[in-house]
Amino acid sequence: MKKVQSLILVAIFFYLAYTQLVNGQPRKGCQTSCGNVSIEYPFGTSPGCYYADDPSFYLTCNETGNLLFGVIEVINMSHSGELRIKDEISYACYNSLGDLDRNLYYTYTLGNLSLSHKNKFNVVGCNALALLSTLGTENYSTGCLSTCNSPRRVNGDCHGAGCCRTDVSVPFHSESFETRPSRLENMTSVHGFNPCTYAFLAEDGSFHFNGLEDLKNLRNVNDFPVVLDWSIGNRTCDQVGNRSICSKNNSICFDSPPARRHGYNCKCIEGYEGNPYLSNEHGCQDIDECTTNSTIHKHNCSDPSTCRNKDRGFYCKCQSGYRLDTTTMSCTRKDFEWATILLGTTIGFLSILLVSSCVKQRRKNRKTTELQQKFFQQNGGGILVQRLSGGGTSNANIKIFTDESMKEATNGYEESRILGQGGQGTVYKGVLPDNSVVAIKKARLGGDSSQVEQFINEVLVLSQINHRNVVKLLGCCLETEVPLLVYEFINSGTLSDHLHGSLFGPSLTWEQRLRIAVEIAGTLAYLHSSASIPIIHRDVKTANILLDESLTTKVADFGASRLIPMDKEQLTTMVQGTLGYLDPEYYNTGLLNEKSDVYSFGVVLMELLSGQKALCFERPHQSKHIVSYFASATKENKVYEVIDAKVLTEDNKREIKEVARIAVECTRLMGEERPKMKEVAAELEGLRVTKDKHKWSDQYPEETENLVGVHIISAQGGSSTIGYDSIENVARLHIEAGC
């Protein structure tokens, strides 16, 4: 039973070995080297490791680490079909009598291998003849003859004197070969320098004849390599087709030189290396040209870091913007096409333009903002904000407008928006974002800081006056060089236009004129006395009295108004006003009090009565000024002659005379002699009441409530208004003359 088992095991072993080789591939675990020689398939040292069909691929490795082909030592082997062996030298030695002393003739078995044409047959000796013989289906012999009678004729050449050499073209199907040296004759004469004759095969170029030295003794010289050719099978690549053992994908079959051998060999395709007879990992593999140490396959990129391996080769990868110069294999900067340059330049130029304009705009904006901030502070913005945020002025309902909103409202201060251009500045019609119409006035303001504080005070006070006959101050803008004041818009012109202009339809009736007078007087009286801080308008004139659609009076233009501190009856200021309306006493002394407004009101009253302008140079010399005109008429008791004929009737003669009297009283030279505004208002109202039989509706108390916050302002603003203006001697006067 045991015998049967072991037989089965042996059978299995051979079966396995055979099946491995059916695919033309060796089994695993084959010996790969012997001593210093690597063993490569199709050669092998054990069953299943060499190409099975052919025992001539069977090698042995002896204990001292010599790889043997039969009895011949193997030097190395190549995939292309060569096996190098060590050929030992055959010799025949003779004694001094010329008799053969000892000899050694080597015979080598070739199996299915054959002698390569790379080998030469070499003979060393004098008068020597040697033969190379092969045995096989065809017997073949070749040889050469070397002659020499004295050592003098021997030199280093192997051309017949002491040495000869011949090509080998043995038939490929020889089974063995033998080298046999001999002598032509009794050569005792050469025994002294050449006792032996030598014959051997050697790879061309491996043996160099050394002359007398070699003639004396070549036996101690090491063996020479001999090249044997081998191939797979005895059929061509075409004949085996896809049954060749060349690994399928990466190795190719090539026929052995047909004149010498049958069969085929394998080689790796270009860019691959490995054993072309194997299809495992030791078979043909792509060469990584970037890392290989082989000088044949190494990449030629000038910069190794640019080398990239690819199947069957490599490439040099230049970074973007660079291209490969194939003559130097180095990366050079790409040439830009003209279109690219043009496009790049254009884009660059445009972006520079854009950036610079952006920067410019930003700088301009910053500059504008800085300027706005500067103006805001200069115009007392800081003080205003401080006052508004501080307690006590909660009634101050004033809006601070920005420069932009003002520009927008006036459409960039368009000329067509100008409503009027007076001594107090230019007035524009403006439309706010909520579509409300306003009058925007450029206020006149000096640069000195005390004036600024005063200006802010006035803005605050005026903004708190909520009187039906006073144009309401809505807000201001301090970000412009000249501060802007925003008023409610009154659209039916000034009293001056109605009295002297032709724009406004039928002239005012006496009743209307009287009502207007009453309203002006009441307003001034309120400003002078009812408000907790007296306000002097300083520029009362018909041009500053606005009328709305229902001809309701709106006193405007407080641009020159001054606040009179509580502890002062009057204060000294730069004389300011309009010629014709200007209080002569104030003009002479520079001392301002509420009676100045009374004088101006008297002039307005006279205008209402006469329908004539305050100053008229067409009137007789003494009567150029309306005040003297009235004074002379009153003195001569010809008052009715100066009254507007359009309003004078029998019914109102008495009233008119009374009003004329009041007007004259108001325009007395000495302020002290003039009545107070409150008295004037009361008298005029009295006239109106008796005429209309209507009850006087007292409007003052309800208005007073609107001035709660003024106390605080007056306490703060008071100090700055004491004393003379720095430019007190310069009168700022406007003349409004003409009849």
Ligand SMILES: *[C@@H]1O[C@H](CO)[C@@H](O)[C@H](O)[C@H]1NC(C)=O
């Ligand atoms: C292997 O090579 C080394 C040096 O190249 C040498 O010393 C040694 O003798 C060699 N061995 C054989 C078995 O040829």
Ligand SMILES: *[C@@H]1O[C@H](CO)[C@@H](O)[C@H](O)[C@H]1NC(C)=O
């Ligand atoms: C191995 O072979 C070499 C060369 O033929 C020979 O010199 C050596 O003696 C052999 N060694 C053994 C142990 O046979």
Ligand SMILES: *[C@@H]1O[C@H](CO)[C@@H](O)[C@H](O)[C@H]1NC(C)=O
């Ligand atoms: C084989 O040996 C010969 C001679 O020693 C040498 O010239 C040749 O380069 C070797 N070939 C290989 C593939 O090692």
Ligand SMILES: *[C@@H]1O[C@H](CO)[C@@H](O)[C@H](O)[C@H]1NC(C)=O
């Ligand atoms: C030569 O090769 C054939 C197969 O091609 C084989 O049968 C034969 O045994 C081989 N001869 C020798 C001496 O190895």
Ligand SMILES: *[C@@H]1O[C@H](CO)[C@@H](O)[C@H](O)[C@H]1NC(C)=O
């Ligand atoms: C070749 O030579 C051997 C031995 O010398 C001999 O036996 C054989 O018959 C020869 N073959 C031919 C074809 O002559």
Ligand SMILES: *[C@@H]1O[C@H](CO)[C@@H](O)[C@H](O)[C@H]1NC(C)=O
């Ligand atoms: C060779 O020559 C020598 C002297 O020249 C002679 O003595 C000897 O007998 C010769 N030998 C043969 C074998 O002829």
Ligand SMILES: *[C@@H]1O[C@H](CO)[C@@H](O)[C@H](O)[C@H]1NC(C)=O
């Ligand atoms: C190849 O070898 C085999 C066996 O050795 C033989 O039968 C066949 O005729 C040979 N073919 C050629 C073309 O030599």
Ligand SMILES: *[C@@H]1O[C@H](CO)[C@@H](O)[C@H](O)[C@H]1NC(C)=O
């Ligand atoms: C070899 O090629 C033939 C056709 O040329 C095909 O029929 C056969 O299957 C192939 N064999 C192998 C192992 O690829």
Ligand SMILES: *[C@@H]1O[C@H](CO)[C@@H](O)[C@H](O)[C@H]1NC(C)=O
């Ligand atoms: C050979 O190619 C086949 C498919 O074409 C693939 O599956 C196989 O892995 C390849 N073998 C090698 C060694 O490249």
Ligand SMILES: *[C@@H]1O[C@H](CO)[C@@H](O)[C@H](O)[C@H]1NC(C)=O
């Ligand atoms: C190349 O040589 C170096 C040392 O010279 C070695 O470390 C490296 O493994 C070798 N690389 C290859 C692919 O042979």
Ligand SMILES: *[C@@H]1O[C@H](CO)[C@@H](O)[C@H](O)[C@H]1NC(C)=O
């Ligand atoms: C670099 O190598 C490639 C392919 O290996 C070859 O085509 C080219 O001529 C070589 N160039 C230089 C400059 O050596």
